[in-house]
Amino acid sequence: MPKAFRVKDEIERAYKNAEVFLIPKRGGFFDVLVDDKTIFSKTGKIGTTTERFPEVGEVSALIKKAGF
Numbered sequence: 001m002p003k004a005f006r007v008k009d010e011i012e013r014a015y016k017n018a019e020v021f022l023i024p025k026r027g028g029f030f031d032v033l034v035d036d037k038t039i040f041s042k043t044g045k046i047g048t049t050t051e052r053f054p055e056v057g058e059v060s061a062l063i064k065k066a067g068f
Helices: 002-014 058-065
Strands: 029-036 035-039
Touching: 002 058, 029 058, 035 058
Parallel strands: none
Antiparallel strands: 029 035
């Protein structure tokens, strides 16, 4: 889960009022939701050639792009 903690820290640094919850699961699941809107999903790509974890700064940029 170290990568998940990195993303959690990234979001909390960029958005001071953010409430970030990590829910442990097995099998490569990783989704970032803001107000029930999916911002990033590794889960939907499990087993495909595009399955990957977000790059540094990617989630914060996607949250900003989504208007949050």
